[in-house]
Amino acid sequence: MVTQAPALTRTDGPSPRRSRRPGAAALAALIVAALSPGPALAQQRGPQEQPAPPATPGPTSVPRGEGGAIPTPPSTTTAAPAPAGRATPPRALNYTPPEYPPEAERQGIEGAVTLQLDIDRDGRVRQAVVIEGAGHGLDEAAVAAARKLEFEPARRADGTPAAARILYRYSFTLKPAEPPPAAAEAARPVETFRGAVLASGGDVPLAGATISLARLAGAGDAPAASVPPEVTTDEGGAFAFVDLPPGRYQVTVAAPGFEPLSVEEEIAAGEQTEVKYRLLPRGEGLEVTVRGERPPREVTKRTIEQREINRIPGTNGDALRSLQNLPGVARPPTLAGLLLVRGSGPQDTQTFVDGTQVPLIYHFGGLSSVVPTEMLEKIDFYPGNFSARYGRVQGGIVDVGLRSPSEDGELHGLVQMDLIDARFLLEGRVPYLEQVRFAIAGRRSYIGESFGPVLEAAGAGVTQAPVYHDYQILLEGEPTPSSRLRLVFFGSDDALEVLLGEPAPNEPALAGNVGLHTSFQRLQVRYDHELTDKDRLDGALALARDDFDFGIGAIFFKVGLSSLSGRLEYSRRLSKGVGLNAGLDVFGGLYAVSFRGPGPGRPGEPRNQPFSTRTLQEISREGSFLYPAAYAELELAPTARAKIVPGLRLDYQDLNQQATVSPRVNGRVDVVEGFPRTTVKGGVGVFHQPPQFQEVIPPLGNPGLKSTRALHYAVGVEQELTRNIEASAEGFYKQLDELIVGVTRPASVQLDYQNVGSGRVVGGEFLLKYKPDDRFFGWAAYTLSRSTRVPEPGEAERLVSFDQTHILTVLGSYRLGGGWELGARFRLVSGNLITPNVCNVHEQSCDPYRTNALFHAPTGTYTPIPFSGPSSERLPMFHQLDVRLDKTWKFKSWRLSGYLDVQNVYNNANSEAIQYNHNYTARQYVTGLPILPSIGVRGEF
Numbered sequence: 001m002v003t004q005a006p007a008l009t010r011t012d013g014p015s016p017r018r019s020r021r022p023g024a025a026a027l028a029a030l031i032v033a034a035l036s037p038g039p040a041l042a043q044q045r046g047p048q049e050q051p052a053p054p055a056t057p058g059p060t061s062v063p064r065g066e067g068g069a070i071p072t073p074p075s076t077t078t079a080a081p082a083p084a085g086r087a088t089p090p091r092a093l094n095y096t097p098p099e100y101p102p103e104a105e106r107q108g109i110e111g112a113v114t115l116q117l118d119i120d121r122d123g124r125v126r127q128a129v130v131i132e133g134a135g136h137g138l139d140e141a142a143v144a145a146a147r148k149l150e151f152e153p154a155r156r157a158d159g160t161p162a163a164a165r166i167l168y169r170y171s172f173t174l175k176p177a178e179p180p181p182a183a184a185e186a187a188r189p190v191e192t193f194r195g196a197v198l199a200s201g202g203d204v205p206l207a208g209a210t211i212s213l214a215r216l217a218g219a220g221d222a223p224a225a226s227v228p229p230e231v232t233t234d235e236g237g238a239f240a241f242v243d244l245p246p247g248r249y250q251v252t253v254a255a256p257g258f259e260p261l262s263v264e265e266e267i268a269a270g271e272q273t274e275v276k277y278r279l280l281p282r283g284e285g286l287e288v289t290v291r292g293e294r295p296p297r298e299v300t301k302r303t304i305e306q307r308e309i310n311r312i313p314g315t316n317g318d319a320l321r322s323l324q325n326l327p328g329v330a331r332p333p334t335l336a337g338l339l340l341v342r343g344s345g346p347q348d349t350q351t352f353v354d355g356t357q358v359p360l361i362y363h364f365g366g367l368s369s370v371v372p373t374e375m376l377e378k379i380d381f382y383p384g385n386f387s388a389r390y391g392r393v394q395g396g397i398v399d400v401g402l403r404s405p406s407e408d409g410e411l412h413g414l415v416q417m418d419l420i421d422a423r424f425l426l427e428g429r430v431p432y433l434e435q436v437r438f439a440i441a442g443r444r445s446y447i448g449e450s451f452g453p454v455l456e457a458a459g460a461g462v463t464q465a466p467v468y469h470d471y472q473i474l475l476e477g478e479p480t481p482s483s484r485l486r487l488v489f490f491g492s493d494d495a496l497e498v499l500l501g502e503p504a505p506n507e508p509a510l511a512g513n514v515g516l517h518t519s520f521q522r523l524q525v526r527y528d529h530e531l532t533d534k535d536r537l538d539g540a541l542a543l544a545r546d547d548f549d550f551g552i553g554a555i556f557f558k559v560g561l562s563s564l565s566g567r568l569e570y571s572r573r574l575s576k577g578v579g580l581n582a583g584l585d586v587f588g589g590l591y592a593v594s595f596r597g598p599g600p601g602r603p604g605e606p607r608n609q610p611f612s613t614r615t616l617q618e619i620s621r622e623g624s625f626l627y628p629a630a631y632a633e634l635e636l637a638p639t640a641r642a643k644i645v646p647g648l649r650l651d652y653q654d655l656n657q658q659a660t661v662s663p664r665v666n667g668r669v670d671v672v673e674g675f676p677r678t679t680v681k682g683g684v685g686v687f688h689q690p691p692q693f694q695e696v697i698p699p700l701g702n703p704g705l706k707s708t709r710a711l712h713y714a715v716g717v718e719q720e721l722t723r724n725i726e727a728s729a730e731g732f733y734k735q736l737d738e739l740i741v742g743v744t745r746p747a748s749v750q751l752d753y754q755n756v757g758s759g760r761v762v763g764g765e766f767l768l769k770y771k772p773d774d775r776f777f778g779w780a781a782y783t784l785s786r787s788t789r790v791p792e793p794g795e796a797e798r799l800v801s802f803d804q805t806h807i808l809t810v811l812g813s814y815r816l817g818g819g820w821e822l823g824a825r826f827r828l829v830s831g832n833l834i835t836p837n838v839c840n841v842h843e844q845s846c847d848p849y850r851t852n853a854l855f856h857a858p859t860g861t862y863t864p865i866p867f868s869g870p871s872s873e874r875l876p877m878f879h880q881l882d883v884r885l886d887k888t889w890k891f892k893s894w895r896l897s898g899y900l901d902v903q904n905v906y907n908n909a910n911s912e913a914i915q916y917n918h919n920y921t922a923r924q925y926v927t928g929l930p931i932l933p934s935i936g937v938r939g940e941f
Helices: 102-106 138-146 181-186 320-325 447-457
Strands: 002-005 009-011 111-119 125-132 164-172 191-199 210-215 238-242 247-254 261-267 273-279 350-353 356-358 376-382 397-402 412-417 421-430 433-445 462-477 483-500 512-530 535-552 555-575 578-598 616-636 642-653 658-672 678-689 708-720 725-744 751-770 776-790 806-817 820-829 853-856 861-864 878-890 895-903 911-916 923-927 932-940
Touching: 111 138, 125 138, 138 164, 191 261, 210 238, 247 273, 261 273, 320 376, 320 397, 356 512, 356 535, 356 555
Parallel strands: 191 273, 350 397
Antiparallel strands: 002 164, 009 164, 111 125, 111 164, 191 238, 210 247, 247 261, 350 356, 376 397, 412 421, 412 932, 421 433, 433 462, 462 483, 483 512, 512 535, 535 555, 555 578, 578 616, 616 642, 642 658, 658 678, 678 708, 708 725, 725 751, 751 776, 776 806, 806 820, 820 878, 853 861, 878 895, 895 932, 911 923
C-alpha cells in the first residue's frame, strides 16, 4: 500500500517568518528599524519522518511546516480563492497512487520517497525530482504517479496565482497478511491515546490536523519502531493511536493557519489517555503562550494567552506589565514599578525567572519589565494558594520561563529603538555545534534623553534621569533525547539621581543628591531529564549577585547579597491517578549591610525637632545566611474529572534560627465535564515569610524576629457560557499573624522590630473573558477587596495604604483586516490611601483653626501634626482610557510593524498624592501623568 505524506511549500509571494516557539512583539514608544527584504524563503524540510500508516487512496494530509499543501480526494475538495491579504500554498485536487514495483513487493521491501515538485501557475506538475530515494524501483514509481497530480495553484497575498515548489512524499508499505479469525480477535487494537483538536476561542473542531508522536528515551523503553506514525483528525476533529507502548511521548499538533503545538504526554500501561488540544490562530511576530499544560497544582493559575500579550493597550506590548490587568492585582501609583496582589505589600510577592528568584520585576517607573517579552516562553501568575513548590512568601507568585532558541537552523533577530529604550535579539544555532542553540538579547533605556528635560522643567533638579539596562545570554542543547541542558546569564541595572534644589519644609538638612541604584545578575544552569516513562528530574542552580543602594546627601543605606540558590524536583507516577512531586529548595550566601544616618536624640532635645539635623552615626555588618527547604506533594485524581493536591513544605532560616511547617491542600472538580463545562475549585494553606535582612541583622534589626504567617482560604467556580465566553468567580480570605512592625521608641531613631502585628484580607475576584479568536479578544475583570492591619495588640484596626476597594478593568482588541488592529482599555479604581497633615476643606469635619504644625525655632521649620490616623483619607477615584492602534507590513524575508499607544486619552488629572505649603496651612493634589502618546516601529527577520 502507498500513502502520501505532509508536504512543505515555498511560494513566490510574501511569507511570514515562522518561529517554533513564539514569543511576543511590539513593546514601547517610537521605534526606528530598517531591514531590507532578502531573497525568497529558503526551502525547509520538516522533522525526521517515520513510515506512514496504511491508508486508502487519497487520505487527507496536513503539513508540518509553513504553508504546507493539503492533498484531498477530488470528491471532497472544492477550489476556493485565497483569503484577502494572505498568501496560500498549492492544494492538491486529486491523488494518484503509484504502482508498487512487483520485485520490491515480492522481496517485502518498504520505504519512503520524497519528491521535489515544481508546480506552475495553472496547478500542473512541471517537474518531479527525487530528493530522498528508496531504490528498488520505488523512486521511478513515485515520479510517474506525481506527474499525474493536479493542484489548485499557490496564490500571492493579492490573490494572483504563483508558481511554487513543494516537497511531496510517498510511503510504500506492504499490507500484512490477514490473521486467522481467532488471532484477529486476540490482536484487536486498543485505542490507548485518543482525543480531539479544536480551534481556540470557539472550540471549533479542526479536521485534517496532523498529530505526530516521538518517543522520549528512558529506562525500559520499547524499541523506537514500535512508535506509530502520525495521524490526521477526522471531520469532528478526533484522532486516535492504538496499542502504544507505555512511556512518555513528544506530541506535535499542526494545522494550516494555526500555531503548531508541542507537548509531552505520558501513556501508562493498561490505561487510555484522552486529551483535548486547542490551537491558536497563527499570530504576527514573536509572541508568548502557554499551551497543553496539565491541570495546575494551584487553585488559581492565570495565564495570558498568545493573542493577548502584545496587543493590550497601555502596556507598550510588555508581557509582564499585562499582569496588572488581571483580577486581584491592584493599581500601583504612577511610575511605581510595584506588584500589589490581593491586599499584600509589594515585598510579599516573589518573582522567578526559570525557577530562580529575582529581586524585582519592573524597572524604575514601571515602564518595562526586567526580562523583555521577546525572551519569554510562559508567564504563570498565582495570586494565592500556590503549590508547596514555592515558599518564603505570603502574597503571590510570578514565574516566567525563558523560551528556547529557534531550532529551524536559520538566524533570526530583531532590532528596535524608541524614546524609552533600544533593544536587539539574535538567535540561532551555534556555529560548528549544530546541536547547541543560542539566544542573546539586550536593552538600554533612553529615558534620560526623553524625560530629563521634562523633569528639569518641572523643577525636579535632575542630574541623572532614570537609566536602566538588562541583558540575557542563553545556550541550550539536548545531551540525550530525553534531557535538556541550559546555561543562562541574565541581569538588570537601574540608576536614578536627582538634585534637590530646596530641602523639604520640615527637613532642612535633607539636601544634595538623591540617588537610587538597584542591580542583579544571575548565572544559571538548568537540567531536565525524563529518567523513565514514570520518573522525571528537574534541577536548577544559580550563582547570584544583588545590590541595593539608596542615598540622600550624607545619608545612605546599602545592601549587597552574594548567593547560591538551587532547586531539585523529582516527579514519579506511582499508579493510575497518583503522582508524587518532591524537591529541595536551598538559598544561601553572604550579606553586607551598611547604614549612615541620624542617631538617637540627645537628652533634653524636643521630640519635634527635624530628623535630619541629628548627629550622624554609621553602622556596617557582614555575615552569611542559609535558608534550606524541602517539600513534597501528591497529585491525586480519584476520577477523570477531579484532582486533589495535598502538600507539605519545611523551611529553616539560620539568621533567626527558626523552622516553619507549611501544610497546604488544593483541589478542583469538573461538575459538568462536557460543554458547557463547570468547574468548582478551592484550597487552604499556611504560608511563611522570613524577615528582611535589615529587620533581623543587629544592630539595625532584631535577631529574635520570627517569620510572618499567613493562612490562605479560597473557593471559586469557572463556567463556560458559550464556546467563546467563560466566566469565573473566586472568593478569598487571608489571615495574617505575627506581622513585623517597626516602632520608634523614645530617644531612638532606629526602629524596634517586633512580631506584634496582625491583619486580614477579604475579597472576591470576577472575570468575564472572551477567548482569543482570529479577530477579537477581551475581558472584564473586577476585584472587590478590603485589606486591614492591627499594628499592635489593643490598637484599632486600620486600612493599609495600598488597599483598593474597587478595581475594574475592561479591555479588548479587534483585528480590522489588512494588518490593522484596534484596541482599548478602561480602568476604574478606588483612590490610594494617604495620611493627611491638613484636613480636606470640603469635609464638614474640617476645622480651619486647627494647629497643623509645630514651629522648630533652631532650624526655622515646621513639623506637621497628622490630622488623623495613618491611611485615613482616600484620594479621588482613578479612571483612565487607553487606546492602541497596530499595523503590520509583511515582506518576503522580514516584517515591519508599527503602533500608536495612547495612555489617558481624555487627559484625566488623576490624583496620586498631596503636597503641602511650608507651614502646613494649605494643601493641593499632585496629579499623575497627562495624556501620553507613544509611537513605535520595529523590524524583525
